[in-house]
Amino acid sequence: MTPRTRRRLLVMLQHIAIVLFILVMMVPIIWIALAAFKRHVDVYQLKLLFTPVLDNFSRVFAEPYNLGEKLFNSTVVAAVTVLLAIPVATAAAYAFSRFRLRAQTFLLAIILATQFVPAVVIVLPFFVMYRDLGLLDTLTGLIIVNLAIVMPFAIWMIKGFIDGIPIDTEEAALVDGSSRLQVIRNIVLPMAAPGLVTAGIFCFIIAWNEFLFALILTSKDAVTLPVGLALFKAEEGDLWNLMAAAGIIIMVPMFVLALIIRRHFVQGMTMGAVR
Amino acid sequence: MRDRTLKYLLVAPAVLVVAATAVWPLFESLRLSTYAGRLSRPDFPQAFVGADQYTWAFFEEPAFWNSVWVTGVYTVVTVVLTTAFALAFALLLAPGGRFRSGVQSLLILPFAMSPALIGVSFRFMFNPEFGLFDAVLTGIIPGIGDINWLADPVWSFWVLVAADVWGWIPFLTLVLIGGLASIPRETQEAAQVDGASGWRVFKDVTVPQLLPVLAVVIILKAIFSLKTFDLVFMLTNGGPGNATQTLSHYVYFNGFKYAEFGYASAVAWLMVIPMLVLTYFYARFVFDRR
Numbered sequence: 321m322t323p324r325t326r327r328r329l330l331v332m333l334q335h336i337a338i339v340l341f342i343l344v345m346m347v348p349i350i351w352i353a354l355a356a357f358k359r360h361v362d363v364y365q366l367k368l369l370f371t372p373v374l375d376n377f378s379r380v381f382a383e384p385y386n387l388g389e390k391l392f393n394s395t396v397v398a399a400v401t402v403l404l405a406i407p408v409a410t411a412a413a414y415a416f417s418r419f420r421l422r423a424q425t426f427l428l429a430i431i432l433a434t435q436f437v438p439a440v441v442i443v444l445p446f447f448v449m450y451r452d453l454g455l456l457d458t459l460t461g462l463i464i465v466n467l468a469i470v471m472p473f474a475i476w477m478i479k480g481f482i483d484g485i486p487i488d489t490e491e492a493a494l495v496d497g498s499s500r501l502q503v504i505r506n507i508v509l510p511m512a513a514p515g516l517v518t519a520g521i522f523c524f525i526i527a528w529n530e531f532l533f534a535l536i537l538t539s540k541d542a543v544t545l546p547v548g549l550a551l552f553k554a555e556e557g558d559l560w561n562l563m564a565a566a567g568i569i570i571m572v573p574m575f576v577l578a579l580i581i582r583r584h585f586v587q588g589m590t591m592g593a594v595r
Numbered sequence: 596m597r598d599r600t601l602k603y604l605l606v607a608p609a610v611l612v613v614a615a616t617a618v619w620p621l622f623e624s625l626r627l628s629t630y631a632g633r634l635s636r637p638d639f640p641q642a643f644v645g646a647d648q649y650t651w652a653f654f655e656e657p658a659f660w661n662s663v664w665v666t667g668v669y670t671v672v673t674v675v676l677t678t679a680f681a682l683a684f685a686l687l688l689a690p691g692g693r694f695r696s697g698v699q700s701l702l703i704l705p706f707a708m709s710p711a712l713i714g715v716s717f718r719f720m721f722n723p724e725f726g727l728f729d730a731v732l733t734g735i736i737p738g739i740g741d742i743n744w745l746a747d748p749v750w751s752f753w754v755l756v757a758a759d760v761w762g763w764i765p766f767l768t769l770v771l772i773g774g775l776a777s778i779p780r781e782t783q784e785a786a787q788v789d790g791a792s793g794w795r796v797f798k799d800v801t802v803p804q805l806l807p808v809l810a811v812v813i814i815l816k817a818i819f820s821l822k823t824f825d826l827v828f829m830l831t832n833g834g835p836g837n838a839t840q841t842l843s844h845y846v847y848f849n850g851f852k853y854a855e856f857g858y859a860s861a862v863a864w865l866m867v868i869p870m871l872v873l874t875y876f877y878a879r880f881v882f883d884r885r
Contacts, residue, residue: 338687345761345764348705348761349704349705349716351716363725366725408608408612411605411609412605414605415602415603421602434618436818436873437867437870438822438863440822440863441624442620444623444624444846447850448627448639468617471612471616471617472613528709529707529708531709531710532843535828563715574707574708574709575703575707577707578703585703585766
């Protein structure tokens with residue numbers, strides 16, 4: 321074998337390996353997505369060829385499942401969580417980035433650490449408090465606990481973006497007599513805007529997929545989509561085609577959002593430990 | 596307004612939110628863990644019992660040790676497997692080429708999927724009658740026979756591991772691709788010119804330079820493995836029996852099925868301790884970067 325054919329063979333093997341890898345990674349998604357378009361009988365056979373139907377989608381939105389309500393709840397909870405978290409996080413991120421604060425490292429470390437507290441530890445006291453305050457099974461209650469998981473991410477991520485903005489223009493504007501708040505509004509916010517959108521989308525995905533809080537703190541009125549999946553575990557067994565249709569409604573919007581911010585995913589998840 | 600006051604005003608709301616939503620519950624569950632608390636009774640929380648519920652977990656509850664064991668093995672196995680596969684795929688994809696950008700986009704998808712939904716998907720795939728993985732595996736491996744994956748205490752654990760590793764490989768792969776890209780090519784090329792074999796270059800040049808990134812993803816993955824709940828709840832619900840009951844699931848069961856709130860808080864707090872250790876190491880990496 322000449323070195324050249326050997327090289328070609330290696331490249332080919334490499335491509336085959338990549339294709340196999342991608343196949344394995346995509347199959348669980350594709351298979352559940354296909355099931356959403358199958359009739360009940362087709363789900364129970366390993367058929368690749370089948371007549372696609374849309375019945376499953378109309379059924380999940382109808383009684384008794386009412387997935388529309390859950391879709392509404394998920395959207396409201398994720399959107400309001402993000403709208404509350406991003407401005408608060410931006411203010412803090414700016415201060416952490418541009419000033420020296422007393423106990424700065426301590427505060428940043430605490431914020432980082434809270435991200436890693438198991439959700440089940442957080443939910444226990446909240447359950448007792450909500451029971452006393454009548455906040456169980458409300459969207460308000462869900463939004464408050466979602467802030468706990470979203471805030472640390474948002475602060476660290478936005479701080480990373482602001483750290484990347486050169487400080488010169490800000491200093492020049494301050495010398496020219498602008499106030500600090502004017503500088504933030506006219507210079508920092510426009511330049512950080514793409515970063516804020518990215519952080520917002522990232523937090524939206526986290527809040528949307530959140531499961532444990534919604535499972536424990538809601539029961540009927542405020543149930544979100546991921547918890548709603550359990551509706552399709554019926555007594556006669558799992559209703560796979562309906563579960564798959566609900567699955568599509570949960571995952572496809574997140575796929576779109578994730579693709580928009582794909583370049584920042586790694587940085588967001590590792591809080592800037594890896595760029 | 597002077598910057599000196601302004602900077603604290605800017606930080607204050609965020610610090611308050613974090614304090615109220617994450618720090619307060621941490622201390623409140625520590626307090627609750629020292630009370631006998633049956634949630635179903637109106638006089639909750641009942642008598643102060645000190646550390647009794649901790650000693651109860653340690654000395655009277657085999658189920659607690661079972662979930663410690665399950666969580667420990669689960670964490671080690673998922674961390675090792677995810678890292679190994681991700682490293683292999685990152686090396687495969689690192690040279691670039693036509694596929695790279697498309698592949699990277701595809702890899703985002705499993706990661707954007709809700710873990711609860713991954714649990715559903717894997718339960719579907721491993722169904723012994725019409726599951727795709729079940730069919731493929733029984734096809735490839737002769738003599739494996741009819742396995743009812745999720746009804747078997749050993750297999751159900753491995754299905755859980757497979758689902759978790761599947762869900763996390765993409766993220767780790769993306770991180771490691773980034774890590775590999777940041778290694779200067781010259782060092783690897785210099786070693787090659789000096790006559791080192793491909794394996795030697797990987798072992799002695801690439802891996803040492805990749806270590807900081809590897810350490811970060813390993814710690815991060817370990818933290819998420821220790822916390823695992825959504826996937827367990829949807830895929831095996833801790834079963835059969837309590838063969839796949841992780842600590843998070845054990846806390847959930849005691850707190851909300853048996854309404855033993857004080858006890859659940861005590862076990863939850865025992866979970867916090869290893870988490871703090873890992874977080875300490877993680878924070879050191881984050882702060883060293885700056």
